[in-house]
Amino acid sequence: xxxxxxxxxxxxxxxxxxxxxxxxxxxxxxxxxxxxxxxxxxxxxxxxxxxxxxxxxxxxxxxxxxxxxxxxxxxxxxxxxxxxxxxxxxxxxxxxxxxxxxxxxxxxxxxxxxxxxxxxxxxxxxxxxxxxxxxxxxxxxxxxxxxxxxxxxxxxxxxxxxxxxxxxxxxxxxxxxxxxxx
Ligand code: GNR
Ligand code: NI
Numbered sequence: 001x002x003x004x005x006x007x008x009x010x011x012x013x014x015x016x017x018x019x020x021x022x023x024x025x026x027x028x029x030x031x032x033x034x035x036x037x038x039x040x041x042x043x044x045x046x047x048x049x050x051x052x053x054x055x056x057x058x059x060x061x062x063x064x065x066x067x068x069x070x071x072x073x074x075x076x077x078x079x080x081x082x083x084x085x086x087x088x089x090x091x092x093x094x095x096x097x098x099x100x101x102x103x104x105x106x107x108x109x110x111x112x113x114x115x116x117x118x119x120x121x122x123x124x125x126x127x128x129x130x131x132x133x134x135x136x137x138x139x140x141x142x143x144x145x146x147x148x149x150x151x152x153x154x155x156x157x158x159x160x161x162x163x164x165x166x167x168x169x170x171x172x173x174x175x176x177x178x179x180x181x182x
Contacts, residue, residue, distance in 0.1 A: 015051040018066040022178065023109045024171050029155040032062075032069045034089050038131035042072065046086050046129050049074045054081055058107045060145040062152030065108050073126075073149040077142045087126035090150055093135070095119035102144045104158045110177065112170055116161045118147045 021028050035042055045068060053061040053074055063072040073087040100120040105113045121139045124146055128134050138146055148158055159170045 016048045017055055018048050018052045020052065020056070020061075020065050020107050021067055023106070023157050023159065023174055025108075027067055028064060028108055028152070028157055030064065030069045031155050032064055032071045032153040034071050035127070038088055038127060038129065042070075042088065043129060045070075045072060046074060050076075050084055053107075056107050059141065060149045061107065062149040064152040064155065071153050073146075073153070075142070075145050075149065077145055086129040087124070087146070087149070088128070088131075090124055090126040090146070090153075092122050092147070092150065093125050094123040096121040100144075102141075104144065104148060106148070106158055108152075108157060109159060109170065109174065112159070112173065114159070114162055114166070116144075116148075116158050118144060122146060 045063065049061050049063065049066060049072065052066060053059075053076065059077045060073065060075040063070050071089045073090060075085040075087065076083055096119050098120045099117050101115045101117045103113050104116045120143065121137065122143050123135060123137050125133060125135045151158065159167050162170070
């Protein structure tokens with residue numbers, strides 16, 4: 001008896017919600033390793049990450065955030081949850097010199113939003129869930145999201161772009177939040 005209908009052709013197995021790590025958890029700063037083979041284990045991880053992202057809800061999720069330290073990202077910046085993108089071993093192969101400021105949030109930093117400046121447009125190469133390489137151009141929220149997720153794979157959380165005083169404030173706020181929700 002399937003509890004949640006499959007949203008995408010690749011999600012045809014029992015799914016599971018994963019726990020999301022919260023800043024300042026030190027495990028968010030681990031560097032993810034490349035995926036060597038896109039096998040059943042990775043496809044299951046992708047399905048579970050997609051379910052976790054949609055449930056949150058969020059527009060992206062990196063494996064690091066669910067304490068899996070391999071280079072896997074899911075993204076869906078569409079309105080209707082119909083365009084799941086899977087990025088395995090992603091690389092940014094081109095970035096515009098033009099930068100743009102965007103107000104970012106993060107499922108690992110609940111209820112905190114702040115401005116981050118990043119390249120405005122990028123070209124990305126990654127493996128899909130079928131293990132085949134593909135490329136795409138991104139701008140707007142998608143470009144922001146790809147860069148934000150790729151930072152997670154390098155152990156970087158967006159608050160690390162903020163001033164030291166703001167980072168201290170965010171850590172204090174998160175620790176307080178943690179005490180109140182345990
Ligand atoms: O859901 C998310 N929204 C978002 C908004 C602006 C910039 C980046 C993001 S990513 C975030 C989900 C998340 O934490 N991914 O790591
Ligand atoms: Ni995030």
